[in-house]
Each structure stands twice: as structure tokens, then as C-alpha cells.
Amino acid sequence: MSTLSSEQLSRYDRQIRLWGFEGQKRVLFIGVNQFMLEALKNLVLGGIGHLTIVDDQVLTDQDINDLYILNKDDIGIKKGLAISKKLVDFNTAVDISTGLSEKCVDEEFISTFQLVVLSNPSFEENIRINELCRKTETKFISSNLFGTYGYIFCDLFEHTYKINSKSSTSSDTSENKPKTDTFSESYTSLQKSTAHIFEKVSMRKTRRLVSPLYFILLGYMKLYDKNQLSQKDLLPNADDLNQIVFEIIKSSNIYSEFIDKQKIRTFLECLNLRLASFSSVLGGILAQEIIKVISGKDLPISNWLFFDSLESDALIYKIS
Numbered sequence: 029m030s031t032l033s034s035e036q037l038s039r040y041d042r043q044i045r046l047w048g049f050e051g052q053k054r055v056l057f058i059g060v061n062q063f064m065l066e067a068l069k070n071l072v073l074g075g076i077g078h079l080t081i082v083d084d085q086v087l088t089d090q091d092i093n094d095l096y097i098l099n100k101d102d103i104g105i106k107k108g109l110a111i112s113k114k115l116v117d118f119n120t121a122v123d124i125s126t127g128l129s130e131k132c133v134d135e136e137f138i139s140t141f142q143l144v145v146l147s148n149p150s151f152e153e154n155i156r157i158n159e160l161c162r163k164t165e166t167k168f169i170s171s172n173l174f175g176t177y178g179y180i181f182c183d184l185f186e187h188t189y190k191i192n193s194k195s196s197t198s199s200d201t202s203e204n205k206p207k208t209d210t211f212s213e214s215y216t217s218l219q220k221s222t223a224h225i226f227e228k229v230s231m232r233k234t235r236r237l238v239s240p241l242y243f244i245l246l247g248y249m250k251l252y253d254k255n256q257l258s259q260k261d262l263l264p265n266a267d268d269l270n271q272i273v274f275e276i277i278k279s280s281n282i283y284s285e286f287i288d289k290q291k292i293r294t295f296l297e298c299l300n301l302r303l304a305s306f307s308s309v310l311g312g313i314l315a316q317e318i319i320k321v322i323s324g325k326d327l328p329i330s331n332w333l334f335f336d337s338l339e340s341d342a343l344i345y346k347i348s
Contacts, residue, residue: 053322054078054140058133058157059147060111062094062302063173066311067145069097071318072115078123079115080141083108084130094302133157139164143321145314146170151222151249158183158218167321170218171314172245175298178310178335179245180317182328184215189324213330216348221331222246224347225281238345240287241334243280244295247273266296294338306337313342 055076057068060083071079085091085107092098095107097114112126128137138144138160146157146169154170161168161183171180193207226237251264251272270292274284313333320328332345 053142054080055143055145055318055322056138056141057081057145057147058130059083060095060107061147061173062304063178063307063311063314064145064147064171065095065097065111066308067314067318068111068115069118070312070315072118072122072124074315074319075119075121076319076322080125081108081112081115082126082128082130082133083111096304133160135160135163138166141166143167143169143318145318147172149174149249149252151246152253154249155219162217168218169314169318169321171310173307173310173335174245174248175295175301176303176306176337177241177245177295177298178306178337179241180310180314180329180333180335181218181221182215182317182321182331183217183221184213184321184328187213187215187321187328189213189320189327191326211327213327214348215331221347225279228281231283231286234282234286238282238347239332239334239336239343240291241336242332242345242347243273243276243282243287244269244292245334247276248295250276263296263299266293269296298338303337309337309342310335 055071055078057064057079060068060081068079068081083106087095087098087102087105087107087110089100089103091107092100092103095111098110102110106126109126112124116122116124138157144157144161144166146154148154148157148170149172158168158170160166162185165185167185167187168183169180172178188210189212190208190210193209226234229237247269248264251269254272255264255268270289273287273292277284277287313335317328320326329344330346332347333342334345335342
């Protein structure tokens, strides 16, 4: 804490007591959409410390409808710059900056942060940023929301975290003393996780190992790269998505019956839905996990969370 001035210690007193000194680390956000804005808002209101936002997209009418803190005067401005300026008004004590162009996000730039949070529908771009994070030992979270379905992926390398509990020293529960236990959790890269070969087991056991959404979302992101899709303007062909999803299932050693084609059709039908309620739920979960990562308190998602708003599910699977 010696690196903070007395004024800064006073400013961040609440956050330091809640999250610990580690909660004042530098976090980089690449890509901002409706649900990512919810996460940013929660973190800024909580006084996260230092945020840098990078998003080169120029704001359109649709963005103004999705991002409630913006207005029509912001149309034509780069998204990262506009949102950074608006978020400052939520909490002037938080240091919020706009980084370089997304094209300039390289190893040197990433090395100045402790955590990178990426929201990009491109599978290749997720792999690229994750590999840069691994080279610089910068923790990495990828997350996105496609209509009614979303995910959070964490690659935190060898993550050490603490859990507070009560240690019973006598029969009198009023004398229980707080106890802090330290644990470690191993994470794997996105490249290795998405190349995982599953054990051939019964359908029932397979559903405990992985969600059908894993294959649908992965298939969509790969198709996004292959066909240069735009999430705003173009829906993928159903046959193309079916083909790539079942190719991934086969290469992963999973029964083809594991995926119902109706699930894929529902995904496509709901792809362009932008409901604030879905965004607030996944954005809230993401903000919570970011706090866990930078504070070192409690276990963050290890390593996938799949969000299905139609089923009211947010289930965690370790795929490594």
C-alpha cells in the first residue's frame, strides 16, 4: 500500500477493505456492447480503480438504442471514447482512459495491465489476444452475449485465491475466529480448451461435462471468421452453422445426438435480440468475476460459464 498517497488511500478506503489492495489493479476492456456496459457500470460504481477501454467502432443509431448512457450527439464518435467520457460521471474517483486503436493492441500494450477483458465474436481474435496475455502473464477473460445465449471464459494461468471462513475453537460459536485459507487453481488457454477431446461416456454423463451451448457458440464464432459475418447485419445460414457445429462435435468425440438441431435454430432466431434484462444478468456476473480475479478473493469461474436466458441457466464447466 506504500505506493498509494494518503489522499488515494482515503479515496479507496472502502474498496480496499472490501476487495483488498489488489482490487486497485489496471484492467483493459477490449470491445464494448450492451452487456459489457453493464459490467463496466457496476465496476465503476464500485470504485474498481483503473480502467482502459478500447473500441474503434463508430457509434450508430443502433448503438444509441443499445447503450443507454449515450445519446444522439454521440453518433459518429468512436465507441470507446464516448463511453469512457460518460462513465467518468458515474464515479469521478475511478481512473478511466481510452487506449490505443484495437489494431495497436500488442504484447507491449497488454503487458501494462493485470487483466484483459475481451468481447469479440471472432474466434481468431480471441485466440490472438489470449496468446498475447499468456506471453505477458496477463490474466484473460473472454465474454460475449449473442441474443439470448452467452458465455464467460477465464484463463488465469495458476491463480491463487483466498476464502474467508470461521474457525471453531470452542463449543461456543460466539468465539469462532475468522480464518483465511489459500488455494490455487490451474487454468488452460482458449486454444487448448476448445481443442479438448472428451471421454466417450453416456449421454447423461456427457451433459455433466459440457453444455450444448459450447459447440453452438464455438461454431458461430468460427463461422463468423470464415464468412466475415457481421452480428448486426447478417445472420449465418442455418445449414452452414449446423455443419460446422456437428464437425466440432465429431472432432471432440461427442455423440451427434448430443445437440438438438432445434437448439441451433433457436440460437439463430434469437441472435439479434438485445434485451436489457439479459445484458444486466450476464454483465453482473462478469463484473463479479472480475472482482474475484483482481482481489484474489474466492474462486473465479473455472473455466467456462454458459448463459441460457431462455432456461434461466448460468452453468459452469471445466473444459481443459
